[in-house]
């Protein structure tokens with residue numbers, strides 16, 4: 001982490017335009033090191049577009065941002081080396097075994113053979129998958145695939161991990177188990193940036209932002225947001241904000 005920037009993510013009036021269409025409109029926020037930051041918004045609000053800029057995958061049109069202390073315009077390669085990423089499609093190879101997936105991604109992230117051996121033993125045992133290690137990933141239940149994908153996304157101990165709807169399609173109990181892994185990572189100082197449509201997950205975050213039509217309309221802890229919107233339900237906070245949205249799912 002750059003000594004001059006003690007935030008995991010710092011973003012000031014960051015914007016992205018496609019032609020005349022402003023997909024992300026001057027968003028500003030900081031994320032603390034080790035924080036679990038929820039990035040919420042209705043379909044089409046601009047979350048993926050914003051996340052792609054922060055991951056060093058696309059250039060902003062205007063504004064400033066640093067991720068792990070690195071500039072999103074000038075240091076995209078350094079950003080990529082310091083982050084982990086998991087999407088809803090969880091990017092595992094279904095026709096490779098659990099161990100082969102761990103070895104493949106560990107290799108991609110540049111782990112030495114020795115570290116890779118230690119890490120894969122550790123990971124398989126933490127997940128309780130010792131007996132399944134040689135099974136094809138395709139044969140695992142969805143919840144296990146998601147846990148494995150998350151563990152693989154942080155196998156290189158990145159400074160920040162970006163999770164794009166990581167628990168789509170599983171029940172609240174399985175989501176809760178997934179979040180135990182998130183808390184462990186956060187306790188080790190890994191910053192978590194997570195998008196979700198599930199309000200139970202929003203409640204697990206330290207702070208959440210809610211995007212509407214390209215702008216951040218609210219940002220605070222779940223408790224403070226509920227106070228601010230005079231309700232005891234995050235669903236209701238989200239609904240009060242999102243019902244004014246002009247954009248909808250494509």
Ligand SMILES: Nc1ncnc2c1ncn2[C@@H]1O[C@H](COP(=O)(O)OP(=O)(O)OP(=O)(O)O)[C@@H](O)[C@H]1O
Nearest residue numbers: 018023041042043044045046047048049050247250
């Ligand atoms: N390459 C592109 N060219 C033109 N418009 C785009 C492009 N990428 C995204 N958009 C538009 O920008 C808006 C924001 O899209 P984005 O995918 O960032 O939203 P989102 O909040 O991630 O939504 P979802 O939850 O549905 O994934 C949408 O209206 C989308 O159609």
